[in-house]
Amino acid sequence: MPSQWPKSAISISPRPCIRSQCLMERHPKPDLDRRRNISTYGYVQAKSLVYSKHGSPQDVLDLHTHSISPPHSSLLTLRTLASPLNPADINQIQGTYASLPSFTSTLGIPQPSAVPGNEACFEVLSAGSGAKTVQKGDWVIARHTGLGTWRTHLQISEEHVTRVDKEGLRAEQAGTVSVNPVTAYRMLKDFKTLKEGDWYIQNGANSGVGRAALQLGKRWGYRCIAVVRGRPGEEGEKLKRELEDLGATRVVSDEEMMAREFKEQVKEWTNGGKEEIKLALNCVGGDAAMAMAKVLGEGGCMVTYGAMSKSPMRVGASMLIFKDLRFEGFWVSRWSDQHPEEKKRTVDEILDLIRKGEFRDVPMVEVPWNWDTKKEELVDAVQGTLEGFRKGKGVFIFGDT
Incomplete structure (x- = not known):
């Protein structure tokens, strides 16, 4: 800003x-x-x-x-x-x-x-x-x-x-419309070329940005692993159903993502690992962000747009050397100031989806x-x-x- x-x-x-x-x-x-x-x-x-x-x-x-x-x-x-x-x-x-x-x-x-x-x-x-x-x-x-x-x-x-x-x-x-939906739109479009059927993973999936990304990703044919903070009983099940309805392919809690078996579970969901996860959207930081990075495929990219945990991310050297992962940041305020016309086009597109009832x-x-x-x-x-x-x-x- x-x-x-x-x-x-x-x-x-x-x-x-x-x-x-x-x-x-x-x-x-x-x-x-x-x-x-x-x-x-x-x-x-x-x-x-x-x-x-x-x-x-x-x-x-x-x-x-x-x-x-x-x-x-x-x-x-x-x-x-x-x-x-x-x-x-x-x-x-x-x-x-x-x-x-x-x-x-x-x-x-x-x-x-x-x-x-x-x-x-x-x-x-x-x-x-x-x-x-x-x-x-x-x-x-x-x-x-x-x-x-x-x-x-x-x-x-x-x-x-x-x-x-x-x-x-x-x-x-x-x-x-100017902050959360625009943030989601640009992160899905500008950091990694995704095509229909490709996977991405995001934490904070029930946030304003997360919900916008789910809807846009679904519209463009992407598949998503949505990570949220765990909630007890029916509250957690209700949120899971809600996010799946918005476009999440799988919904997991942050506790489930941090478990040892998560990597194997992701492999099962992605056709034995043949369908690599190409993009991660991170608003939490800390160890939770690194847990997402571990399931990214070779050449994948993690985009950080928030730091809710206020904890630093410790990137392992193997992620950089052997998996060639990229770690980038996105600040919608700076992007908007640098791309005013593209921001207007993005805003107009999202508002048009809202008018048509295609964006909640x-x-x-x-x-x-x-x-x-x-x-x-x-x-x-x-x-x-x-x-x-x-x-x-x-x-x-x-x-x-």
Whole structure:
């Protein structure tokens, strides 16, 4: 993600003049659209989650109210419709992510602050006279990460967003397409040439990326060994059936993968080892990642896009010398910044599959964000993403903001 926001990412105006304020106070009802908090003078009232230092979300997040002036030139005033709570967002708040937004004073907060969140779907409320690619009522998504999306409204130059066709879509579908599905798509396509019938293996298979990879792989005719954290009894069986329905050929727990007999089991599944596993997708790291590497065929490739275990991977020399394995990394933020047009094409293809009912959403837990929603409700939802098994991806759904 970019190390700092674009200078045009946020445009905050000072309060209206004293005369304007007096007029608004004398005539509050006709001067205010209560649903969208837009005054007759074009100022939009906005709320943003902010942080002025790194740490645990519950300790550092605050809710700030501010005003946004009418847009000019190519600026757009956007209303946020849906914004997910991704692991990278939490890591940025904690200060542990590879790229961190700069703390700025653009929101009018005495202490320089940042707005978390990197993915969202927005509605264009108004556009400056110089805007060419979008107009009022359009839906847009961020062209690059690092905008700070956990807010009700923002103002940004049109060059930093991309219009999406909203027909047949829900806001949360458009708002969650840029990270997980794009990551899965590019890893399956860009690191190893797979053809119909080929095998790959992935851990974290029930994550957003994992579920997207299963569906895309199934569509392209690939076969997959899906590895998940073990769950007891019926819960584990239910998840297994769910992932098989999405496209997994085999589903195993991480405990089963670490067992001695796993290699022989894989050999049995792959026609006595004649059908080699060519690709591994890794978001866990540590010994679990190396267990996957052991079943890769000669010349196979492991792509690492996460490190949930926070443990290093110890690659045996024999994997490099005798099996000629490749170990590579993938960071969708950097890829998106380097390939904006290819990202748009990938996003459009995935959204078209969603419209046709050929790509399912990741399970989501909706977090309502209305104008009167308390800070504690929002912060608790963010903090909750760090705790235990989750029923789905948290997504802020914005209502009467």
